[in-house]
Amino acid sequence: MRLLVIGAGDVGSSIAASLSDSHDVVVVDIDRERVDSLTYEYDVLPIHGDGTSLEVLDEAEAREAEVVIASTDSDETNLAISGTIKTISDAFTIARVEKPTYYRTWQRSKGAFGTDFMVCSDLLTAQAIGRLIGLPTARDVDLFAGGTVQMAEFEVPPTSALTDWSIQEADRFDGLTFAAIVRDGEVILPSGEDVFEPADRVVVIGPTDSVRKFGSAVTDGKTIEGSENVVIVGGSSIGEQVAKLLEERDITPRLFEADSDRARSLAEELPSTTVMEHDATDLNFLEREHVAEADLLVATLDSDEKTLLTALVARRVGVERTVAVVEESQYVELFEAVGVDVAVNPRQVTGEEIIRFTRDRRAENVAIIESGAAEVIELEIDTESILIDRPIKEGISDLPDGVIIGAITRGGEFVVPRGDTVIEEGDHVVVFAREAVVDDVLHAM
Known part of the structure; x- marks a missing residue:
């Protein structure tokens, strides 16, 4: 398939990186240096120019x-x-926007603006944060099979009882698959003998209840409930969307916004949110408002520097968990290294959504692990699949190394994936695959 990507920033670059091995990719950008730099790493055709120009x-x-x-x-x-x-053509068009207003217009009339598929960065980011709020000890959460299956990534604290457990010892959660361990940036597909180490990031796939119980085990038996006491700092579009999602769950968040006009506007738009006009780096204010008692604080201000400062101040006063929205993708690791629990980059979230849609039209959903080192993919099994009517232990032998079948749903019901489980037509299969074999998996399944 021939793909034309216009815009070689973080989103465009990640799309080109993920799709150039299996598709003909042309990248257009007004910045010659930026578009040319892609050719050093990826097999793409660079074009310098304005993507709105017919000549270009x-x-x-x-x-x-x-x-x-x-x-x-x-x-x-x-x-x-x-x-x-x-x-000029009948090509399928995908447009990335930040403003939810454009997205709502497009939703009302699909095809508006000449766009066949639209992704809204602010809304996608808010939804990603919302999933973290629902499973507060996780670093990343994605839903598959209509919410029946959950993929989550947990970090093993040094004090966790899970440390020194083997995968075999941890295999006590109904239907849960240990898909990967991320250790020092390397993705490991674990065997039963592999042992958890402090600071490991463990990727699990399974029913929601089992994922939640494993999350509780990571935190030494602490009962995990969705966060109820949530503070949002920054009345950005993302902050507003997070508050709306929480209101839909009957949660009453508090939102702090320093600009008086913006605070007044948010108070009118968010009837179930307590909006306060104040600078959230004021320690006296935070103590007076008992912010230390919050289950989670979401920082989303107008600069990464302010966002980082706010998150660190929140940790200092005792907030249990912090999530920061980071605009510059290169700062994500830095934020997490200095004490922010989870850093969410809107461009990365948007790139994943576009890749999901373009990777293979058969893919129902895609989650990207460790900046593209692996993917979790949901596929519906048809008559062409090499797995159909075969036990998993037999069919998996015809798939490349680096693949794990993490979950199966049949008729909306969860099926535990065991070696003798027979895959049937119409099954939804959630697969973990290393990046190098993703295209082979998509072709085979």
């Missing part, structure tokens, strides 16, 4: 593209690109 699109042979992805940092430019493409 002709140079990129846009009429030959099957999918066009508009991923610049400007909503209006991305919508203009989609509209322009529709004047």
Whole structure:
């Protein structure tokens, strides 16, 4: 398939990196240095120029593209690109936007702005944070099979009783699959003899109850409930969307916003949220408002520096868990290294959603692990699959190394994946696969 990616920033670059091995990818960007740099690492065709220009699109042979992805940092430019493409070809258009207003318009009339599929960075980021709030000890959470299956990543604390357990000893949670251990940046597909070490990140796939029970074991038996006492610092669009999601769950968050006009506007938009106009780095204010008692604090301000400062101040006063929205992807590891529990990058979240949609139309859902080192993919089994009507232990032998079948649902019901489990047509199978074999898995299944 020929893909045209317009915008070579974080989102466009991650899309090109993930798809260039299996598709013909052309990347257009107005910054020559940025687009040329991609060719040193990936097999892509770079085009320098304005993606809204018909001359540049002709140079990129846009009429030959099957999918066009508009991923610049400007909503209006991305919508203009989609509209322009529709004047010259029937390519499937994907546009990235930040503003939920554009997304809501598109939802009301699919195909608006000349866009066939739209992703909203702010809403996707809020949803990712919402999943973390529902499973507060996890570092990452994704839902599969309509919510029947959950993939979660937990970090093993040095004090956890889980330390020194083997996978075999930990195999006591109904239907739970230990898909991977991430250790020092390396993704390990564990065997029964592998032992958990402090600071390991453990990726598990299974029914929601089992994932939650494992999360409790990681924290030495502490009962895990969704966070109820949530503080949001920063009345950004993402902060507003997080508050709306919590209101839908009958949770009453507190939101701190320093700008008086913005605070007044948020108070009108969020009837079940307590909106307060104040600087959240004021220690006296935080103590007066008992912020230390919060289960979780979400920091989403207008700069990464302010966001980091707010999250660290919150940890200092005793907030149990912090989530920070980080605009610059290169700061994610830094935030987590200095004490932020989870750093969420909107561009990374958006890139994953677009990759999910373009990776293979058969893929129902995709989650990316450790910056692309592996993927968790949901597929519906059809008559062409090499797994159909075969026990897993037999069918898995025809798949490449680096693949684990993590979960199966059949008719909406969870099926525990064991070696003698027979895969049937129509089953939804959730697979963990190393990045190098993803394309082979998609082709075989």
